[in-house]
Amino acid sequence: MSAREEILGRIRAALPAGRDAVRQAEYAEIDRQYQAAPVLPLEEKIALFRERLEDYNAEVHRCAPAGVAATVAQVLRARGKSGLLIAEGTPGGWLPDGFSFTKDDGQAYKELDRSEGVLTGCAAAIALTGTIVVRHGSEQGRRALSLVPDYHLCVVPLELLVETVPEGLRRMAAMLPAPLTTISGPSATADIEMIRVKGVHGPRTLEVILVG
Amino acid sequence: MLISLFITCYNDALFPETGKAVVTVLERLGHAVEFRSAQTCCGQMHYNTGYHPEAVDLLRHFLEVFAGAEVICCPSSSCVSMMRDHYPKMAAESGDPELIRQVQEVLPRVYEFSELLVDKLGITDAGAFYPHQVTFHTSCHGLRSLGLGDKPLQLLRNVRGLTLHELPQADQCCGFGGTFAVKNADVSAAMLSDKTQCILSTKAEICSGGDNSCLMHIGGALSRQRTGVKAVHLAEILAATEKAR
Amino acid sequence: MSVRVGEAAEALPFPEAAKKMVANSQLRRNVRHATDVIRNKRGKVVGEKEDWQELRAAGNAIKRHTLRHLDYYLQQFEENCTKAGGHVHWAKDADEANRIIVDILAKRAEKEVIKVKTMTSDETRLNVALEKAGITPVETDLADMIVQLGEDKPSHIVVPALHRNRMEIREIFLKKMGLETLGYEPQDLAGAARTYLRERFLRVTAGISGANYLVAETGSVCVVESEGNGRMCLSLPDILVTLAGVEKVIPRFEDMEVFLQLLPRSATGERMNPYNSIWTGVTPGDGPREFHVVLMDNGRTKVLADEEARDTLDCIRCGACLNACPVYRQTGGHAYGSVYGGPIGAILTPQLQSMEHSQTLPYASSLCGACYEVCPVKINIPEILIHLRAKVVENGDSPFSERLAMKGAAFAMANAGRLGVAHLFARLGQSVFEKDGKLEDLPGLLGGWTAFRDMSALPDQSFRDWWEKREAGR
Numbered sequence: 001m002s003a004r005e006e007i008l009g010r011i012r013a014a015l016p017a018g019r020d021a022v023r024q025a026e027y028a029e030i031d032r033q034y035q036a037a038p039v040l041p042l043e044e045k046i047a048l049f050r051e052r053l054e055d056y057n058a059e060v061h062r063c064a065p066a067g068v069a070a071t072v073a074q075v076l077r078a079r080g081k082s083g084l085l086i087a088e089g090t091p092g093g094w095l096p097d098g099f100s101f102t103k104d105d106g107q108a109y110k111e112l113d114r115s116e117g118v119l120t121g122c123a124a125a126i127a128l129t130g131t132i133v134v135r136h137g138s139e140q141g142r143r144a145l146s147l148v149p150d151y152h153l154c155v156v157p158l159e160l161l162v163e164t165v166p167e168g169l170r171r172m173a174a175m176l177p178a179p180l181t182t183i184s185g186p187s188a189t190a191d192i193e194m195i196r197v198k199g200v201h202g203p204r205t206l207e208v209i210l211v212g
Numbered sequence: 213m214l215i216s217l218f219i220t221c222y223n224d225a226l227f228p229e230t231g232k233a234v235v236t237v238l239e240r241l242g243h244a245v246e247f248r249s250a251q252t253c254c255g256q257m258h259y260n261t262g263y264h265p266e267a268v269d270l271l272r273h274f275l276e277v278f279a280g281a282e283v284i285c286c287p288s289s290s291c292v293s294m295m296r297d298h299y300p301k302m303a304a305e306s307g308d309p310e311l312i313r314q315v316q317e318v319l320p321r322v323y324e325f326s327e328l329l330v331d332k333l334g335i336t337d338a339g340a341f342y343p344h345q346v347t348f349h350t351s352c353h354g355l356r357s358l359g360l361g362d363k364p365l366q367l368l369r370n371v372r373g374l375t376l377h378e379l380p381q382a383d384q385c386c387g388f389g390g391t392f393a394v395k396n397a398d399v400s401a402a403m404l405s406d407k408t409q410c411i412l413s414t415k416a417e418i419c420s421g422g423d424n425s426c427l428m429h430i431g432g433a434l435s436r437q438r439t440g441v442k443a444v445h446l447a448e449i450l451a452a453t454e455k456a457r
Numbered sequence: 458m459s460v461r462v463g464e465a466a467e468a469l470p471f472p473e474a475a476k477k478m479v480a481n482s483q484l485r486r487n488v489r490h491a492t493d494v495i496r497n498k499r500g501k502v503v504g505e506k507e508d509w510q511e512l513r514a515a516g517n518a519i520k521r522h523t524l525r526h527l528d529y530y531l532q533q534f535e536e537n538c539t540k541a542g543g544h545v546h547w548a549k550d551a552d553e554a555n556r557i558i559v560d561i562l563a564k565r566a567e568k569e570v571i572k573v574k575t576m577t578s579d580e581t582r583l584n585v586a587l588e589k590a591g592i593t594p595v596e597t598d599l600a601d602m603i604v605q606l607g608e609d610k611p612s613h614i615v616v617p618a619l620h621r622n623r624m625e626i627r628e629i630f631l632k633k634m635g636l637e638t639l640g641y642e643p644q645d646l647a648g649a650a651r652t653y654l655r656e657r658f659l660r661v662t663a664g665i666s667g668a669n670y671l672v673a674e675t676g677s678v679c680v681v682e683s684e685g686n687g688r689m690c691l692s693l694p695d696i697l698v699t700l701a702g703v704e705k706v707i708p709r710f711e712d713m714e715v716f717l718q719l720l721p722r723s724a725t726g727e728r729m730n731p732y733n734s735i736w737t738g739v740t741p742g743d744g745p746r747e748f749h750v751v752l753m754d755n756g757r758t759k760v761l762a763d764e765e766a767r768d769t770l771d772c773i774r775c776g777a778c779l780n781a782c783p784v785y786r787q788t789g790g791h792a793y794g795s796v797y798g799g800p801i802g803a804i805l806t807p808q809l810q811s812m813e814h815s816q817t818l819p820y821a822s823s824l825c826g827a828c829y830e831v832c833p834v835k836i837n838i839p840e841i842l843i844h845l846r847a848k849v850v851e852n853g854d855s856p857f858s859e860r861l862a863m864k865g866a867a868f869a870m871a872n873a874g875r876l877g878v879a880h881l882f883a884r885l886g887q888s889v890f891e892k893d894g895k896l897e898d899l900p901g902l903l904g905g906w907t908a909f910r911d912m913s914a915l916p917d918q919s920f921r922d923w924w925e926k927r928e929a930g931r
Contacts, residue, residue, distance in 0.1 A: 004547040007703065007754045011528040014762035023526050027708060030518045034511040034715065052728070106742070109659040109693060129729035142743035143692035143734075147685070148659070165729075169714035176675050176710065177541055177737040179692070179744060184729035187685035189599050192623055192643035193490065200599060200647050201654065202685025202732060221870060224920045225880055226913075231920035247924045252870040258863060260824060262846030262855065266867035273871065298843075352825035385783040389823025391859075396821060397905030398476040402485075402787040403823070404909065432910025435895075 038163035045127045045163050046210065052130025053208055056185025057198060062210040068155060069096040071209050072119065075153060079207075084119040085112065085149060087141030094119070094155060104145045112144060117151030117203075123175055125161045126168040129184055132156060132208070133172060136179040143179055152203040154183075158212030213243045215328070216281035218274075220288045221253035227424045233451035234287050234325060237338055240451075241329075245285075251277045256294035259302070261391045268302055275314045283332065284318070287325040287447050289423050290390075293357035295322055324354070325447055326363040326422055336366045338450040343373030346449065347416035349407070349430060351423040352385050364422055364446055371449060377414040384410070388429040404433050412439060419443045460756040461551040462580055462809050468794020471817040478788040484620050488612075488789045491619040492780040498726020499777060499831070506722065515715045517835040520771035523707055524761060530673040530706045531752060537676025538750055541738025548753040551581035557751050558583060558665065558698050559590045565696060567592060567663040573680065573690040574598035575667025576774065577700050577753065579611065579796040583665070594665070595657055597686035599650050606633040612790030612798065615724045615776035620789050654686065664694035664745070668701040669773070670716060671750070674709040677737040678750065681720060683730050691734050697745040703752050704770040716773060719833035723775035756809030765844050769804050771834040778828035778838060784821060793818060800828035800838045807845060816854050819845035858901055873921070884915050 001009075040048065053060050063071045073096035076084070083100030095101050101119070104112075112118075123135035132154055134140050146152055162168050172180055187202035198204065215238055219231045235245050255270030274295075278284055286292050296319060303315040329335045348368060354360040368376050387393065387403025394400075407430060411419050419434065421427045424445055431443030468474065478484060503509050523530055535545040548554035562570060570587065572578065572594050584594045584605075596605040600618035604611050607629045611617030618626070623643060630649050631639050639649055666687065670679040678699055680687050691697060707713070721730040739748050760769050779785050779799030790798035795806040795815065803822060807815040819842050828838045849855055869879035890896045896912040898904065906912060918926075 002547070003549045003553060003754075006549055007547055007752075007758065008528050008531070010754070010758035011531075011703075011761060014758060015525060015527070019526055020529065023529060026522055026525070030515060030522060032511075032515050032715075034508040034515055034718075036714070113655075113659060126729075131729050136740070136743055143688065144743075147688050147692065165718050166711070166714035169711055169717070172735070173675075173710040176677060177740070179734070179736040179740055181688065181735075182729070182733040183731065184727075185731050187683065187731050189647060189684045192599075192618075192626060192646055193487075195643045197643045197647040200651055200684040200686070201597075201658070201689055219920050221876070224876075225883070225915060228916055228918060228920035228923055232923060247921070249921055249925070250873045252873060252876050258867060260843055260846070261859075261863065262819075262843070262848070262850035263863045263867070264847045264850075266863065269867065270870060297840075352823070352827075356826040356830060383827070385823050385825035385827070387783070387823060389825070392820065392823045394902045394905040395859075396472050396475060396784075397908060398472070398479045399784055399787050399821075400823070400905075401909040402479045403783050406783075406787075428912075429910060432906075432912055435911035436909065 034166070036164060036166035038167060040127070040163050045161065046158060049125065049127035049130060049161055050210065052127065056130055056206070058185060058206040058208050060208045060210060065211055068094045068209065068211055072096050072153070073099065075207060075209070079151070081116045081151075084117045084153060085115050085145060086119050087139060087145060089137075089139035090119060090121065104141050109144060109148055112148035115149045117153060118146050118149045119153045119155070120146050121155045121157070122160065124168055124171045125156050126165055127161055127163045129165060131168065131182050131184045133168065134181045134183065135175045136181065143181060146181070147202060150203055151205045151207070153207045153209070155209045155211060158210055214282060215243050215245050216278060216284045217245055217247050218251060218278070218284050218286040218291070218322075219247070220286060220291045223287060223424055226428065227445065230287055230424055230445040230447050233445065233447040234285065236451040237447060238285070240339060241333065241335065248277050248281070254291045254294050256291055257390055259294065259298055264302070268306060271299060271302055272311070275311070275318060278318055279314070281321060283328070284322045285325060285328045286322060287422070287445065288425065289324050289351045289354035289358050289360065290425055292322055292324040293353035295319060297357055324358055324360065324422065326360060326367055327358065329367060330363045337370035338367060340371040340450045340452050341373050341454045342371050342449045342452045344418050345375050345377060345416045346418045346420050347377040347379045347411060347414045349379060349386065349411070349419055349421040349426055350382055351421060351426045354422050355383060360422070367446065367450060368420065374449070377416045379414060380410045386426045386430055388426050390425070393429060404429060408433050408437065408439070411441060417441055420446050420449055422446050458550045459552055460809055460811070461582065462756070462806050463582060463796040465795040465806050465810065466814040468815065471792060471794070471821040474792040474794055475788045475821070478792045483622070484789050485787060487620050487622050489786055491613075491616060492786055495616070495726055496780045499723060499780065502722045502726055502728055506718070512715055512718055513833055513835050516719050516773075516833055517771060519707060519712050519715060520834055521768070524704070524767055524770055527703065527706070527761065530708055531703060533673040534671050534676055534706050537674070538738055539676070541676050543676065543738040543748045543750055546749060546751045548751050548755070550755045554581050554700060554751050554753045554755070555583050555586035558700065559586055559592065561696070561698055561749055562587075562592055562663055563590055565663070567696070569593045569595060569657070569661050570663040570665050571595050571597050571657055571661045571690045571694065572665045573667070573682065573687040574601050575665070575700055576614065576796055577667050577702055578665065580755065581700070581753070583700070595661065597654050597658070597690060599647065599684060602650060602654070603629060606630070610791060611796065613776060613779055614774055614797070614799070614801075620791070658686070658689040658693055662695040664690040664697045666690055666697065666699045668699050668705050668750075669720070670713055671701055671706040672710050672713070673706050675737055677710065677735055679713060679733060679735045681717070681730055682732050682734070683725065685732060688732055688734055691736065692744040694745055696747040698749045698751065700751045700753060703754055703757050720773055720775055723777040723831065723833040756811065759811055760805075760808045763808070766804065766808060766841050768836045769801075769808060769841060771836050772801050772805070773834060775833055777831040777833065781827040781831045783825060783827065784823065793821065801836070804838060804841045804845060812845070812848050812852060816849050819849060862902070877921070880915070880919050884917070887914055
């Protein structure tokens with residue numbers, strides 16, 4: 001008997017017969033009285049999101065849709081950067097002149113490591129927890145792209161911002177099977193005397209441009 | 213009201229003064245107290261240590277003794293919690309419908325001492341006088357199983373002459389835990405050490421509580437360390453009056 | 458089947474191990490500090506969540522439902538993961554899981570493998586098996602790295618190195634990383650770890666992970682983390698092997714809306730942890746080209762079969778019970794002799810081993826209930842502890858002197874007449890130990906009492922004696 005058969009056999013022996021017939025009904029009966037629907041008006045939701053991001057020490061900017069490129073330029077100048085890596089599908093309208101934006105075409109990780117940083121968009125954002133959801137693919141790039149560089153500049157169109165975690169997860173479900181990464185602040189650890197230290201392996205600096 | 217006293221096995225043998233104090237307070241408040249002398253033990257020690265058949269025997273005996281009692285007063289949160297948390301399950305497991313019925317019938321009539329005064333008798337002032345600095349240790353059973361909240365504190369605040377000090381980290385277990393105190397003596401002592409430090413930090417002269425199990429453990433350390441602080445059950449404080457002094 | 462839970466079968470009994478830990482002041486200080494910090498953080502973010510109790514109820518309900526249909530959901534996960542390009546393996550026990558993983562890596566001649574934290578691999582002692590096969594495992598979680606380099610054992614589910622302070626960590630890094638100098642601040646230490654590991658992240662082609670959630674509906678896997686090493690191990694190597702206990706499966710993707718709220722708040726006191734990685738099988742051009750999941754039993758089906766203790770498998774490994782436990786606070790995790798320590802460890806460890814070992818663990822608790830209060834999936838740990846104690850007694854594994862004392866007490870308390878006699882004997886017997894109204898140096902188990910506390914002698918008159926006299930006088 002294979003391990004699979006043995007394990008499934010043990011599971012079946014441990015549980016009552018006739019379960020299958022009621023499984024779906026039982027699942028539907030699970031009591032879900034936690035908050036799922038949003039309650040905040042738009043500007044409060046945006047303000048909360050911004051507050052959460054700033055709590056994580058992420059720098060946050062806001063601009064109108066037409067002002068993204070100018071804001072990117074402003075940020076890069078302030079950071080003293082000459083350019084960033086981008087994904088194949090990053091909107092051209094986000095890219096200001098005078099800087100070099102290199103498309104990721106499967107460079108070696110060491111190349112990504114040497115870059116000045118990466119610019120991506122996102123697929124969703126959650127206000128309550130200050131979370132940005134990246135859907136990896138042509139638009140926001142492969143996972144390594146927003147992981148290896150030390151600096152991540154993320155453009156968050158506000159129409160993608162939801163309030164609650166359940167709202168966020170439901171949007172994410174529709175994004176599968178693409179790999180997803182949720183980012184809630186830069187990487188951190190509290191393993192040394194419980195003192196929170198920012199910046200271990202992921203990008204140590206996260207900067208956000210809210211659009212809308 | 214006729215109140216039936218469940219003294220509990222350890223109060224009976226080790227802390228008869230607490231029982232006397234309960235009787236004093238209830239009679240002062242105008243109620244009659246009965247003591248069904250056939251009573252022995254709720255079975256908690258056996259149940260918690262894993263001796264379940266023995267605990268069921270004690271459950272049966274308890275039900276036999278207290279059949280028909282209108283109101284049962286028990287000056288020990290842990291014993292009341294034993295009954296509320298475990299008696300229904302024990303009865304269900306026995307498969308004995310009579311046992312199940314008897315447990316269902318008796319449980320709503322069981323009150324921990326401060327519950328009896330505040331909830332059943334509607335009293336927060338027991339007419340006591342106790343001119344001392346007092347802090348109060350809420351047992352884990354009182355806090356989490358019975359949800360006593362601040363009932364004991366309400367009663368203490370109305371005691372004339374008494375100054376109540378808040379106990380820091382009140383939700384931390386004192387380390388008694390029944391047989392835990394002897395099976396894991398070192399850890400129990402370490403937990404007790406933290407508790408006594410909290411008590412001493414309040415500068416109170418008396419540490420009160422609703423459970424002599426905890427108080428015996430706490431008082432034992434306070435005495436061993438020659439702190440001069442004593443452990444006194446809530447009932448004994450409420451029984452104290454100018455005359456009694 | 459040979460179930461193994463780390464080195465639990467060879468561990469010291471809890472009272473003995475705890476005695477050593479309690480004597481270690483540095484450890485107690487570190488543990489107290491760490492648990493105080495997380496407990497306070499947790500309290501704050503849980504307090505602000507008005508629907509916390511509803512989330513707990515849903516978490517418990519989803520887990521219970523899943524366990525009731527575990528065979529269905531595991532098969533559904535296997536089907537969907539395979540469809541998406543993953544390979545699913547089944548392992549009866551620790552040895553089989555290790556063998557499967559070693560074989561997968563050996564086939565590709567991998568010499569090194571980067572690992573993101575997985576307690577399940579500590580349970581099976583995977584690192585030992587890998588090293589035996591000539592494959593070097595590199596722990597990449599900062600705390601696991603501290604433990605690995607320090608040749609130590611983890612002492613907490615979420616913060617495994619909490620028993621170490623910065624001075625001790627600095628010493629370990631200086632020695633094992635071959636550094637000339639190193640600062641004293643946590644920032645310096647984290648910086649050293651980053652440099653040391655980054656080189657490996659960018660170079661090593663094989664990765665091993667655990668799983669927080671296996672989603673049956675979609676065949677997806679979710680890993681929850683803070684440092685970024687998870688993202689590194691999950692997406693940079695060429696081949697990834699994920700080891701997961703069979704209880705990690707959940708029915709639908711959306712069920713994570715409950716757990717991703719419960720877990721970060723309970724584990725690290727955050728509204729959301731920095732990174733969650735969710736992937737489904739293999740994605741061309743992005744991440745590992747070969748992906749394996751090893752579903753492991755190792756005693757879990759035994760726990761499943763015990764209806765009264767089945768809730769043990771609801772655990773989402775948040776560690777909140779450890780932080781709340783007044784016993785853990787005094788001893789730290791090593792006293793439990795198992796990769797799983799604290800309250801959850803006290804119930805999981807002996808059960809995985811069919812109660813053949815670790816029988817002192819169910820007694821490593823004063824039953825205060827603090828763990829149940831904070832458990833995000835409402836596992837009634839105190840009740841399960843009592844259930845396991847009954848098993849220990851039923852199996853005849855309790856100490857003889859205790860059995861004797863318990864039977865004796867039960868006999869004495871069967872009726873009031875006998876109890877009265879017992880009081881009499883106690884009063885007579887105590888005179889040997891009595892001095893100035895106190896009892897000293899009681900024998901046997903009771904010696905543990907008098908070692909630390911004064912005990913008053915039994916009063917001359919019990920309550921019932923007093924009552925009888927009073928009634929007679931009326």
